[in-house]
Amino acid sequence: MSTQDAAARPLAGKVALVAGATRGAGRAMAVELGRSGATVYATGRTTRTRVSEVGRPTETIEETAELVTAAGGTGIAVATDHLDPAQVKAVVERVDREAGRLDILVNDVWGGDHLLEFDKRIWEVKIEDGLRMLRLGIDAHLITSHCALPLLIRDPGGLVVEVTDGTAEFNKTYRGNLPFDLAKTAPHRMAFGLAEELKEYGGTALSITPGFLRSEEMLDHFGVTEATWRDAVEREPHFAIAESPALIGRAVAALAADAGRARWNGASVSSGQMARVYGFTDTDGSQPDAMAYFRDVVFGGKAATAADYR
Structure with a gap:
């Protein structure tokens, strides 16, 4: 591989498992790892023949794998x-058999947004939905690490x-639903322990979080597309800080390619x-920092706009 090729494909020869790669952030992480040259095993529950409880049949792991390959990597879908x-x-076992190694594990399993009931006390929520969120956000992550880390x-x-x-x-700010709060706080402690x-x-x-994510589901919620997402800002002003899954x-991908990533x-x-x-940008060339925007402006009262944080 030439020096130029190595710079463009810093993850060539690396193998990644992206758990929960059907849509949104998971799909984007799989694609960008592929763009950097990695072989990516993309897992999820929605396939072209089966739909998960999330109920979004048009987003499948097969499509994710195809996007990984189209980006320059090797995408492999595994239901x-x-x-x-x-x-x-x-x-x-399949990763080990076919690739003989695992360099990157992305634990993105979720699929619990449809269970959310905000602004209800724990005694008011549907407890079966709350427990399901904990299973999806905590148990699934622990099971994945337990099985995958011996290879990694x-x-x-x-x-x-x-x-x-x-x-x-x-997440020191209460997230408005106790099971959701627990499910989204636990991965920080998991990362600390791991x-x-x-x-x-x-x-x-x-642990990593996106900002205000323009996922497929969020775009549908506002009735916009990735091309017209700014039309939703009038309805939800904070959407001005939104970022694409990319x-x-x-x-x-930048973290995976960083030889000095141990500092994180x-x-x-x-x-x-x-x-x-790392100096990369979103698809529009901006660098939206939603976490800083919410900290300073929304919760901190700073006189600034989303444009100041892009």
Whole structure:
């Protein structure tokens, strides 16, 4: 590989498992890892023949894998329910059999937004929905790490990325639904614990959050598209700080390509923060830092606009 090719494809020869890659941030992280040259195993529950409880049939893991390949990587779709240890173990065994290594584990499993009931006390929410969120946001992540890390630590330098909603600092603010609050706070502690457990193997673990994410579901909620998303700002002024899923995808790709990423071990970071550290931008050329915007302007009362944080 030439020096130019190596710069364009810094993850060539690396193998990633993106758990929960059907849509949104998970899909974008898989695609951007592929764009950097990685082989990416994309897992999820919605396929072209089966739809998960999320109920969005047009977004499939097969399409994600095709996008990874189109971006320059090698995308491999594997239908997986990460709450089933046997299925996760089978995925890892397949990665080992076909690739012989695992360099990057992205733990993005979620799929619980449809269960959310905001501004209700714990005794008012549907407890079965709350417990399901905990299963999706905590149990699935633990099962995935349990099954995948023996392969990842076989070679030094592995990276584990716990994906959540909100930085550790941001999540000091109550998230409006107790099970959701717990599910989105737990990955920070998981990353902290995994950072300790991976140290002796030369591995790095951290948690990352997108900002105000323009996911497919969020765009549908506002009745806009990626091309017309600014039309939603009148309805929701804070949407002006929104970012495309590509931003967190580029953040994870930059972290994976950073030989000095151990400095982030155990940290809680955001896509906007990483954009400024590594110098990449969103698809429109901006660097939206939603976490700083919410900290300073929304909660801190600073006289500023979203434009000041892009």
